[in-house]
Amino acid sequence: MLKPVWLQNPWKQNPWFESVAIAQQRARRRLPAPLYAALVAGSERGSTMDDNQAAFAEIGFAPHVAGQQPQRSMTRTVLGHEVSLPVLISPTGVQGVHPDGEVAVAAAATSRGTIMGLSNFASKSVEEVCAVSELTFFQMYWTGERDVMVARMQRAHAAGAKGLIATLDWSFSMGRDWGSPEIPERVDLRAMVRLAPHVVTKPRWLWCYARTGALPDLTAPNLAPSGGGPAPTFFGAYYEWMSTPPPSWEDVAWMRATWAEISGGLPFVLKGICRVDDALRAVDAGVAGISVSNHGGNNLDGTPATIRVLRPIADRVGSQVEVLLDGGIRRGSDVVKALALGARAVMIGRAYLWGLAANGEQGVGNVLDILRGGIDSALLGMGLSSIDELTPELFVIPEGFHQTLGAPEPAPAPGKHGA
Numbered sequence: 001m002l003k004p005v006w007l008q009n010p011w012k013q014n015p016w017f018e019s020v021a022i023a024q025q026r027a028r029r030r031l032p033a034p035l036y037a038a039l040v041a042g043s044e045r046g047s048t049m050d051d052n053q054a055a056f057a058e059i060g061f062a063p064h065v066a067g068q069q070p071q072r073s074m075t076r077t078v079l080g081h082e083v084s085l086p087v088l089i090s091p092t093g094v095q096g097v098h099p100d101g102e103v104a105v106a107a108a109a110t111s112r113g114t115i116m117g118l119s120n121f122a123s124k125s126v127e128e129v130c131a132v133s134e135l136t137f138f139q140m141y142w143t144g145e146r147d148v149m150v151a152r153m154q155r156a157h158a159a160g161a162k163g164l165i166a167t168l169d170w171s172f173s174m175g176r177d178w179g180s181p182e183i184p185e186r187v188d189l190r191a192m193v194r195l196a197p198h199v200v201t202k203p204r205w206l207w208c209y210a211r212t213g214a215l216p217d218l219t220a221p222n223l224a225p226s227g228g229g230p231a232p233t234f235f236g237a238y239y240e241w242m243s244t245p246p247p248s249w250e251d252v253a254w255m256r257a258t259w260a261e262i263s264g265g266l267p268f269v270l271k272g273i274c275r276v277d278d279a280l281r282a283v284d285a286g287v288a289g290i291s292v293s294n295h296g297g298n299n300l301d302g303t304p305a306t307i308r309v310l311r312p313i314a315d316r317v318g319s320q321v322e323v324l325l326d327g328g329i330r331r332g333s334d335v336v337k338a339l340a341l342g343a344r345a346v347m348i349g350r351a352y353l354w355g356l357a358a359n360g361e362q363g364v365g366n367v368l369d370i371l372r373g374g375i376d377s378a379l380l381g382m383g384l385s386s387i388d389e390l391t392p393e394l395f396v397i398p399e400g401f402h403q404t405l406g407a408p409e410p411a412p413a414p415g416k417h418g419a
C-alpha cells in the first residue's frame, strides 16, 4: 500500500541508476572501504585493469542520421542456450558484499534471460544458485587433488549446472600499489571490532545485513569436503589453490573429458586466454568455448586489454569454438565493439558487482538493462537490425589497435621446451 504523502521521505534516493559509473559511485558510498577495495581488485600498477576499459574508448562509431531500422534484435544462442542479450554473468568471488550475494545475481540473470557464472569461491552454494537460475555455469580453478575436483564437478552437475568454466589465468601476483584491503579469516567478534570504524560510517550497508540477522560469510561452501564437514574459509581455500601444482595441457584435456563424462557432454569453457597459441591448444583440448580474459586485470599486470587481443584470436579459432570476451565492459557500446571484433558474447564482472552493492538483485538487473539499452542505441545509430550484422569495418579503429599475442601456430607448451 502506498504511504500517505506526509509519511513519504522526500529525500529518499531513487534506487535506479542510469550508468554503471553511477552504480560504482553508489557502491563506493555504501560499502565499508575494505569491501569496496576488494571489488576494485586489480594487481600491481593496475595498468591492465585500466587498459581493459580505456581500450574500448579508442574505438569510435560512424552513426547514420536516417534510414535506421525500427526493429533490432540482440538474442543469440550461446553455449547451447538462447540468451536475450549477449551479456553473461562472469563468475566473481566477493559477493558476500550483499547478504543475498550470488542468489540475487542469479535471480537478476534469470529475469533478464541470461547465463549465470558461479565462482568456485562463491559465498552461496551451487544448489541455492541453481534453484534460481536454470542457466548456471559452475566455475572451477585448478585446485585440489583430481578426486576432489571430480567430486566438485559431480556436485555441480547434480545441482543442475549447465556447463563448467575452468579459469586458469591466475599467477598469485597480488601486490597492489594502492594497497590491499584487510580481509579477516572469519567475521568473529575480534574482526568486528577491527572493522567497526569502517562499518559505523556505512549505516545503509549495516542495516542491509542487520535485517537478515546474518554476518557476512567468508567461507567457500562449494569447496566443502564431499564426505561432509565445514566449508573452508576463503584463506583456507586460497591455500589449497596455491599449493596445487599448475595444470598442464594434458590436465586441461582431462578436466574437459571428465566433465563431459559426468555431465553427458555439457559445455566446457576455458577462461583466461589471451594468446593465439593458447587458444589453439584449448581447441585441441576439446573445449566448447574460451573466454578471452585477463581476469579483469587481476592476473599479470601489463597484459594488454582483452579487446586488443580479441580479433587475432577470434579470426584463428572463432569457427571452431565459441569465443567470449570479458574485461572492461561497462556499457552497451563496449558490448557491440567486442561482438564486431569476433566475440559471440561478453561476460561482465565489476559492472554487476557495483549493481549488487548499490541495490541488490534490482541493481544487477539495472546493470543488465543499461547494457541492453546501450546495445540497442548502438544498433539504432549504426542502422543495423541485429547484432549478427556487426563487423569491424563499421567502426573507427586506430591503426595498431589489434595485438597478436603468442605464435599463430602452437609452439611447444610451456614446460615442454628442450624436452
Ligand SMILES: Cc1cc2nc3c(=O)[nH]c(=O)nc-3n(C[C@H](O)[C@H](O)[C@H](O)COP(=O)(O)O)c2cc1C
Residues within 6 Å of the ligand: 038, 039, 040, 041, 042, 052, 090, 091, 092, 093, 094, 119, 120, 121, 139, 167, 271, 293, 294, 295, 296, 297, 298, 326, 327, 328, 329, 347, 348, 349, 350, 351
Ligand atoms: C572482485 C573480483 C573477483 C573475481 N573472482 C573471480 C572468480 O572467483 N573466478 C573467476 O573465474 N573470475 C573471477 N574474477 C574475474 C571475472 O570473472 C572477470 O574475468 C573480470 O571481472 C572481468 O573484468 P571486469 O570486472 O572489468 O568486467 C573476479 C573479478 C573481480 C573483480
